[in-house]
Amino acid sequence: MRLSSRYRYFDTKVPEILSWARGGVINMAGGIPDPAAIPPSIGDIAMDVIRQHSDKAFQYGDTQGLLELRREITRFKGFGDPDGVVVTVGSQEGLDIIGKTFIGPQDTVAVEDPTYFVALPILKTYSHSVVSIPIREGGLDMDKLEETARSGLRLLYLMPSIQNPTGRVMPLDERKAVLELAEKYDFHIVEDDPYSSLSMTPLPPSMAQLDPYRVLHLSTFSKIIAPGLRVGFIITTKEASNALINVKSATTISTPPLSQLIAAEFLKRGLIRESIDRARQLYWSKLTVISTAVREAGLEFQEPVGGFFIWLNTGIDADALLREALKLGVAFMPGRYFSPSGSFSTWIRISASQVTIEEGRLGVKRLANAIQSLKH
């Protein structure tokens, strides 16, 4: 069976690595939410919704998303207009329809380096030219960004608030500088924001709040309600949302109304704050234990402010390290998967999302042993 030329972007072996939790292997590779973060009330809410709205729950929904959910989303986020919200099957579908709508094959797209690896195959599907903008100690390489913008940039994909994999938070002045370039060179920004609710410290305003016209804000309820709902959303202008709706009407047609009704009811009942607090504490307690263990093992890294991940340079080839670590019973993600330029070969991403505190501590110990044994 002949596959398309673009299929190679999708054939990453990443799903395999993410699933490594067999035969005593501690899975610090995956980013799947902890089931304990899913609010126990979700089942009751689902049943109430079915009792009250079974007419709506099983028919096609509006392609844009149910108005009641779009209203709750803007109320929850504190910005945007329901007319400019598009509800999607997770934020990953959001990125896909943004790609179809805004990026032509000849348009240049830029991404941070490192960046979220699952964004790359989608962006490469729609654009022949995906450019890496390095993240340096001082932040995003603004010279490279401006140089890229000058020769014609259509879209910049960013995770300004708790980036995956680095955990970095882009400071306010940097956000403003990026937006100034967007204005000057007429490009748009996708602000992918799955983790901001899980921050332990206040974050700068989202880029969509700073410039609603330039920024497509992409987010999801997967980390703060339940991933199985597959409810994500884009907050943008009414003009952009109209175009996105036309595209979505030819792909998933509508996000399942039952999922949308459950999310809307959850928000309406004011349960989201409590749910966010629980999820944030849960992941933070694991992340701090893991951070401590990593520090005690003598490894240096940037302290995260929340989310799922720790990003660090081991100084050892990460693929070799992974082979060794698997023997000792722990899995992580090698850094090169996050790098569109093939950099970060000695970096790794450690995830706190799928392990218990005990497993986390033990996992880091095994990892430290793997590093030691390769240094000899």
Next chain:
Amino acid sequence: MRLSSRYRYFDTKVPEILSWARGGVINMAGGIPDPAAIPPSIGDIAMDVIRQHSDKAFQYGDTQGLLELRREITRFKGFGDPDGVVVTVGSQEGLDIIGKTFIGPQDTVAVEDPTYFVALPILKTYSHSVVSIPIREGGLDMDKLEETARSGLRLLYLMPSIQNPTGRVMPLDERKAVLELAEKYDFHIVEDDPYSSLSMTPLPPSMAQLDPYRVLHLSTFSKIIAPGLRVGFIITTKEASNALINVKSATTISTPPLSQLIAAEFLKRGLIRESIDRARQLYWSKLTVISTAVREAGLEFQEPVGGFFIWLNTGIDADALLREALKLGVAFMPGRYFSPSGSFSTWIRISASQVTIEEGRLGVKRLANAIQSLKH
């Protein structure tokens, strides 16, 4: 806001036409299932599923789809292997991931002319070369198909069983002839099959049954359980399904498990036959009344064997006719939307899915009046 070059394929005005049911306009344009076809038991099943499987219902599901649903799908269809089934967010997502997986920009795709209009923007997104194979009185133009195949064809998109818009059923010998060409020239076939369950007469074996290797069978529960579940599926080989899963893991990640569990339970309880019988009778009763009215109005058409639609040539420019018909209070789909070559400008598609029997009869009367007034 600058849109991508491919956005024009999606900006069809079709969603607007499909929604025309305002101010007394009878909507014979849309193809949305009748709410009366949705089984009343679905709400109870959904509640049982939530009670019994709330752990699974709200967590990410397996990207391929829940094994229990994939098993039920092959049992229901009577062919395929659960390993080769991929569950999708409606069959439209199925087509999208097939496009990403199998069609590169330089690969040629062929479609019937006329064909299902929502397939076109997706196919054009992934291939620069979408070729029309006319449907003639004698069937698909096999000379044109062979000529296209000879110069390199990757994928042929077909609806062999109750085609949208024509209602045509491809006879067995034609299916076999197409498969022979696929073998000879090494192309694959997407068999889009949303309507076969709604046939009033026995249909030939599906093309996937005749050649499981050459054919990707694409279908959905939207017309026979409930569209709001957004559960579709692809039946193919294990090899092809592996590639499709890698692609889906970067787009919708998984079809909502709650929807999948509801569909699986519905099938497990053996309710699907009854549900199909009810839906088939419901649409057939409307379709026969409308057919009769169309015949009485002196219009010629090919009698459908089931499904939602009647396809006919009015001899009048369909856009002009639509303007006139809207004044008289009825909407339909102009034929040119279904034609990748821009043919069928005097043809129209009339839908029985969204109207009552009374509305259907009245709608055809209004249509006949519109035709009369334009003939003068």
